[in-house]
Amino acid sequence: MSATTPVGTAKGPGEKPHEYVFISPDHDQAIKQGEYVYYEVPIDGQERHVIGRVVGRTPVRLLPDAFLSDPQVAPDAVADLIGYEGGGHEIFEVVVAIMGYFDQTLKTFVNPRIPPRSGWPIYLVPSEILARVLNRCTPGEQGSAHIGWLLSRPKGEVPIALAAKEFLSTHLAIIASTGSGKSYLAGVIIEELLKPTNKACMLIVDPHGEYETLDHIMARQEFWGGPNPSSYRPKVKVLHPDKVTIRHSALSLSDLHYLLEVPERQEFLLNEAYRKVSSGEKRNRWTFADLVEEITRIAEQRGERDKLDYSSSAAALGWRIDRLLHSSRSFHESRHLGLAEIFEPGQCTVLDLSEIDKREQQVIVSVLLRHLYEARVETEHGRSQDGDNKYLPYPAFVLLEEAHHFAPGGEGTSVVSSKILKQILAEGRKFGVGIGLISQRPGKLDADVLSQCMTQCIMRIVNPVDQANVASAVESVGRDLLDELPALSKGQVIVAGPSLNTPVLAQVRERLTPHGGQDIDAPREWDAYFSEQAVQRRQEEATFYQPQRPVDRMFRPTD
Known part of the structure; x- marks a missing residue:
């Protein structure tokens, strides 16, 4: 057995198959929710550390309520005064979800399906072991992304790297x-x-x-x-935004339908015109003008063939395209944000x-x-x-x-x-x-x-x-x-998935660059409006930009 000081003693199995319960006085308040503990068990001739995460903590013995009734007197003082022999006073029942021992060959946790027997000692997992088994890589090596540290341990003691x-x-x-x-x-x-x-x-x-x-x-x-x-x-x-432009011919038919919100009566005109311009000589450089021209031509041809008037539908569709052309800066005849630039x-x-x-x-x-x-x-x-x-x-x-x-x-x-x-x-x-x-x-x-x-x-x-x-x-x-x-x-985060060996609760590290997502401090900006510099600036601006007074045209009787 390890010489490490135990933090508790195993009591027995928990409510779920992968859980067990241990008893601890937790004098040092080290057993937090989400903390990692282990017990030792021989497997295939090796002493294995079977690690688990604390998922529950319930007091099974506390000081009597009467000792707590006077907030001006410390409960320990009352206990000493009457010779209370509770010793340690508080005892907790702690529930642990078994993760398993870490297999260095498989690089994963293996659950041995051997819960601790009643009376076995339970230990706190050392930080250096946690840093090794929780992470799939170490901070600073190729392919690592150091985001912070394990929340249940002191700052920086167990780094978390995705x-x-x-x-x-x-x-x-x-x-x-x-x-x-x-x-x-x-x-x-x-x-x-x-x-x-x-x-x-x-x-x-x-x-x-x-x-x-x-x-x-x-x-x-x-x-x-x-x-x-x-x-x-x-x-x-x-x-x-002024640099984000998409070329007309880069838009798909679905993109156009979504942008233009085309009614059902105009869909066939847009669909047929798009197929024509996107497969013709200008298939990689057609413009909205080409599309409108093709819509007009198709409306005339279909009108002659079907003996119907499609001119109003073509005009309405052309108006939608023209509105998009003049209201948006994001779509251009030739400018396009290419992959090589991004x-x-x-x-x-x-x-x-x-x-x-x-x-x-x-x-x-x-x-x-x-x-x-x-x-x-x-x-x-x-x-x-x-x-x-x-x-x-x-x-x-x-x-x-x-x-x-x-x-x-x-x-x-x-x-x-x-x-x-x-x-x-x-x-x-x-x-x-x-x-x-x-x-x-x-x-x-x-x-x-x-x-x-x-x-x-x-x-x-x-x-x-x-x-x-x-x-x-x-x-x-x-x-x-x-x-x-x-x-x-x-700044606290639960991280789970294949980027780590097991889900963890972490504290995000400080950024090296300024954060741009800060909220506006309205009271500070209102206060700045009345600062001496702001008042002086407004007075100077008022001196140079005096608004011209309107002529008073109201009739005033003379004496």
């Missing part, structure tokens, strides 16, 4: 209520992916303009691969969509994801070469903020971006396309989409509907951990 290879291929979800720190955690993961140990090729879809501060990465030496200018230097490219190893591209209509955001994401997936498929199958539009010779990762806008759940809520998103989540692993979803309302996110993200980072969630959706979509997290969701503080 295996980037796993969540980049089997997808990632960050789910939390507003203000719980989901965007902050996303920033931490992005920082890790852009370090020299990963050199990621990634795109961030940013509907609210929260990720611009990531450009500080380029100036920080923590992200450099060496002292020489020729060494690795990450790039962060922020594309503001994706490159060691580069994070932030797509700022903050000033773009939500339907247009969904179409933009649909087009870019479709082109990315097609390029990776064509490249992996050897059907495209360097210089082709559909050539991308390296894996890519796309992080979608406000994911419920791009794949909403519920009947009748499908949007144009849902189909390609589901396809990538189901098949992207084979072609090196990874997806990360961030959402504050899992109840509004498509359940199939959420369930396809194998690595889940779940932060504070209070809404019962959202809790139920997370519980049904996330299979690898135990009920005991999910019960913690309403009580989590800002």
Whole structure:
């Protein structure tokens, strides 16, 4: 047996087959919910440490209530005064869920199905062992993403590092209520992916303009691969709305239907005109003007053939296209945001969509994801070469903020971006396309989409509907951990999935770059309005820009 001091003594089996119960006075208050303990058992001639997680804690003996009745007198003083011989006073019954011993060959936990016998000592798992068995990689090595430390241990004692290879291929979800720190955690993961140990090729879809501060990465030496200018230097490219343009001919027929909201009477005109322009001489460079011209021509031809007047439908459809052309800056005759501009190893591209209509955001994401997936498929199958539009010779990762806008759940809520998103989540692993979803309302996110993200980072969630959706979509997290969701503080996260060896409760580390998702401090800004400098500035502006008084034309009687 180990010389380590036991923290308790095994009592017997728990209510469930994989649980056991032990008794402990817990003098040092070390046995927290979610803490890790072990017992020793010989297996195949070796002494194995069978590790388990604390999932419940109930007092079985406390001080008598009478000792607690006077808040001015310490209960221990009362006990000593009357000669109470309770000794230790408090005793707890602790429930543990067995994980198993860690097999170094298999790199996983193996449950031996041998619970501890009554009277066996129970030990606290040393931090150095936890750091080794909880993580699939260590911080600083290639493919690691150090996000924080184990919450039940002192700061930094048990670092938590995700295996980037796993969540980049089997997808990632960050789910939390507003203000719980989901965007902050996303920033931490992005920082890790852009370090020299990963050199990621990634795109961030940013509907609210929260990720611009990531450009500080380029100036920080923590992200450099060496002292020489020729060494690795990450790039962060922020594309503001005026730089986000999609060429007309890059739009699919589904994109056009979604943008134009075409009535059923006009569908056949749009469908036939689209097939003509997309298969003709200008198939890769047709414009809305070409489409309108083709619609008019088809309406005339069909009218002569069917002896019907389709001119009003053609005019109405043309008006819809013209309205889109003049109301949107996102679609252009020739300018197009190509894959080569967005994706490159060691580069994070932030797509700022903050000033773009939500339907247009969904179409933009649909087009870019479709082109990315097609390029990776064509490249992996050897059907495209360097210089082709559909050539991308390296894996890519796309992080979608406000994911419920791009794949909403519920009947009748499908949007144009849902189909390609589901396809990538189901098949992207084979072609090196990874997806990360961030959402504050899992109840509004498509359940199939959420369930396809194998690595889940779940932060504070209070809404019962959202809790139920997370519980049904996330299979690898135990009920005991999910019960913690309403009580989590800002920056605390449950992480589960193949990126770790077992689900953990962690504290997110501090970011190296400023966080851009801060709320506006309204009282401070109101107060600043009355500052001496602000008042003086307004007075100076009033001096130079005196408004001209209107002429008083009211009739006034004379004396």
